[in-house]
Amino acid sequence: MSTLVQVNQVSKIYYRGTxxxxxxxxxxxxxxxxxFMALMGPSGSGKTTLLNLISGIDRPTSGSxxxxxxxxxxxxxxxxxxxxxxxxxxIFQFYNLIPVLTAYENVELPLELTNLSKKEKKQRVEGVLxxxxxxxxxxxxxxxxxxxxxxxxxxxxxxxxxxxLIIGDEPTGDLDRKSAxxxxxxxxxxxxxxxxxxxxxxxxxxxxxxxxxTRHLEKGELMVNGDGx
Amino acid sequence: MKIPISYNWRNLWTRRLTTVLTxxxxxxxxxxxxxxLMLSQGVTETxxxxxxxxxxxxxxxxxxxxLASSIMRDQIDLISTFPExxxxxxxxxxxxxxxxxxxxxxxxxxxxxxxxxxxxxxSSAFELRPxxxxxxxxxxxxxxxxxxxxxxxxxxxxxxxxxxxxxxxxKKWTVVxxxxxxxxxxxxxxxxxAELILNEFNRQNAFSSxxxxxxxxxxxxxxxxxxxxxxRLQELEVKQEQKFYxxxxxxxxxxxxxxxxxxxxxxxxxxxxxxxxxxxAAVANRTVEIGTLRAxxxxxxSILTAFLIEAMALSLIGAAAGLALASLLGFxxxxxxxxxxxxxxxxxxxxxxxxxxxxxLFAIVMGIFGGFLPAxxxxxxxxxxxxxxxx
Numbered sequence: 143m144s145t146l147v148q149v150n151q152v153s154k155i156y157y158r159g160t161x162x163x164x165x166x167x168x169x170x171x172x173x174x175x176x177x178f179m180a181l182m183g184p185s186g187s188g189k190t191t192l193l194n195l196i197s198g199i200d201r202p203t204s205g206s207x208x209x210x211x212x213x214x215x216x217x218x219x220x221x222x223x224x225x226x227x228x229x230x231x232x233i234f235q236f237y238n239l240i241p242v243l244t245a246y247e248n249v250e251l252p253l254e255l256t257n258l259s260k261k262e263k264k265q266r267v268e269g270v271l272x273x274x275x276x277x278x279x280x281x282x283x284x285x286x287x288x289x290x291x292x293x294x295x296x297x298x299x300x301x302x303x304x305x306x307l308i309i310g311d312e313p314t315g316d317l318d319r320k321s322a323x324x325x326x327x328x329x330x331x332x333x334x335x336x337x338x339x340x341x342x343x344x345x346x347x348x349x350x351x352x353x354x355x356t357r358h359l360e361k362g363e364l365m366v367n368g369d370g371x
Numbered sequence: 372m373k374i375p376i377s378y379n380w381r382n383l384w385t386r387r388l389t390t391v392l393t394x395x396x397x398x399x400x401x402x403x404x405x406x407x408l409m410l411s412q413g414v415t416e417t418x419x420x421x422x423x424x425x426x427x428x429x430x431x432x433x434x435x436x437x438l439a440s441s442i443m444r445d446q447i448d449l450i451s452t453f454p455e456x457x458x459x460x461x462x463x464x465x466x467x468x469x470x471x472x473x474x475x476x477x478x479x480x481x482x483x484x485x486x487x488x489x490x491x492x493x494s495s496a497f498e499l500r501p502x503x504x505x506x507x508x509x510x511x512x513x514x515x516x517x518x519x520x521x522x523x524x525x526x527x528x529x530x531x532x533x534x535x536x537x538x539x540x541x542k543k544w545t546v547v548x549x550x551x552x553x554x555x556x557x558x559x560x561x562x563x564x565a566e567l568i569l570n571e572f573n574r575q576n577a578f579s580s581x582x583x584x585x586x587x588x589x590x591x592x593x594x595x596x597x598x599x600x601x602x603r604l605q606e607l608e609v610k611q612e613q614k615f616y617x618x619x620x621x622x623x624x625x626x627x628x629x630x631x632x633x634x635x636x637x638x639x640x641x642x643x644x645x646x647x648x649x650x651x652a653a654v655a656n657r658t659v660e661i662g663t664l665r666a667x668x669x670x671x672x673s674i675l676t677a678f679l680i681e682a683m684a685l686s687l688i689g690a691a692a693g694l695a696l697a698s699l700l701g702f703x704x705x706x707x708x709x710x711x712x713x714x715x716x717x718x719x720x721x722x723x724x725x726x727x728x729x730x731x732l733f734a735i736v737m738g739i740f741g742g743f744l745p746a747x748x749x750x751x752x753x754x755x756x757x758x759x760x761x762x
Binding site: 194197199200219220223224225226227228230232234236238240241242243247251252254255299 | 373374375377378381382384385659660662663664665666667668669670671754755758
């Protein structure tokens with residue numbers, strides 16, 4: 143498998159006033175195309191920061207992040223926003239659906255950034271809602287759906303643009319065991335059946351078991367023996 | 372790259388209470404704004420309608436109103452010989468030498484007094500002013516102490532109902548008719564025979580104005596030049612009648628507009644701050660949403676536009692509500708002192724497409740000012756911090 147994500151010598155320092163808070167230190171990581179990788183580590187280990195950097199919603203203090211041949215650290219604000227819309231699908235812990243939009247409209251939202259026709263958008267939205275098993279709930283608002291259903295809508299929204307990389311930030315962190323299992327199975331299906339590359343941050347060892355690879359972070363550094371299965 | 376409009380509408384609907392309160396605040400300011408313009412427009416329309424496009428009026432130079440003007444009978448006779456004047460079948464010019472003066476009458480239901488214009492007219496006045504018609508009683512008879520009262524003041528003052536008697540000069544005059552002059556200044560006047568007023572006020576041959584019709588309005592400049600060049604008419608000024616009345620309305624309309632707009636602008640700051648608070652609250656409540664939209668790839672300008680659209684929607688709804696309310700004022704008419712003549716003038720609120728345009732423009736400006744800073748704050752939010760706000 144070719145490498146999709148190359149994180150090279152990346153450091154990230156946050157500043158609180160004049161105080162420097164180093165979160166990641168010279169971290170390097172490769173994610174092959176088609177991989178399903180879990181990032182684990184205690185709170186404050188820098189796993190979410192690493193995820194934010196890979197997804198292009200934050201910038202490294204030093205180092206480079208090359209995704210599918212593009213060094214995203216060199217893109218300006220507008221280019222990065224466009225890049226995210228074309229390459230990244232997000233699955234958040236608290237689903238982050240827009241409460242005033244229906245399931246259908248939430249899934250359609252990323253397609254507003256494309257040049258697809260109304261008909262093509264409809265086909266795509268209905269297609270992904272069918273994959274996540276919510277064809278019969280597309281007119282429901284988020285508050286009318288269970289947590290598991292909301293996360294499935296979020297997954298549909300994440301894949302509707304056919305992104306290069308799916309980013310999951312504790313995607314099962316707010317769900318009961320049964321719903322979490324359903325979400326993990328769905329992600330597994332996306333990886334196996336639709337060949338989607340997934341990087342997921344999780345605290346849950348059971349969730350990490352679904353991934354092909356688990357990498358451990360501690361104090362901003364990847365553990366050398368952190369490989370999973 | 373647009374966030375769907377349904378997102379904006381539904382967010383406004385979700386926050387119904389704050390939306391309604393903000394809209395009410397904006398609509399009240401818009402109501403005052405529109406009402407002021409409508410009032411000013413009402414004064415102007417009333418005065419403009421008083422004059423006719425086809426008539427020419429001659430007054431003394433420097434006179435702001437007929438009350439301060441005088442034109443002698445021989446000057447009127449001289450002008451009447453000019454061939455440019457329109458004439459009837461008896462070769463008499465369509466012209467009226469008017470004598471305009473003022474009397475003081477008690478207002479009904481209050482101890483206040485009001486200045487009412489008495490206009491002494493010549494027989495051609497009715498042909499020159501077809502907008503005036505009799506609605507009750509009869510016209511006065513020349514040489515008789517009789518008057519006809521304008522309908523807009525007939526009900527507002529003591530003793531000027533039909534068959535009532537009023538004191539003009541030293542004598543009692545009888546009201547023999549009520550005239551309808553539409554929405555013109557004549558509807559706020561009392562008309563009688565010019566010769567009697569000349570005698571009663573001992574004005575001898577000094578009329579206030581001479582109004583006539585030209586056979587061809589294109590001859591206006593010719594007659595103007597003639598009068599300016601004629602030695603015996605040097606102190607007179609020629610104006611188109613409608614323009615003359617428009618100028619009379621400018622002082623009062625300008626005062627209403629000026630004072631009203633200053634008050635409205637002060638009010639508008641309150642409404643803009645209200646809209647700003649509402650929009651800041653909206654931004655604060657939707658921090659995670661903003662972060663999510665940005666993460667999905669919506670650029671800053673889309674967020675800025677989305678919040679500006681919401682602020683504008685609030686303003687436009689407020690404008691529509693305020694205008695709807697203000698339009699009801701079209702049914703209201705009242706009487707007050709015209710600063711141009713210090714006499715009573717009845718007029719109403721008048722809504723025009725221009726006022727509707729200005730009102731919406733005013734509301735849009737309020738929306739932009741009220742919504743801009745919150746929208747900028749929303750668009751400048753850091754994605755990571757915004758997303759963290761939900762965790």
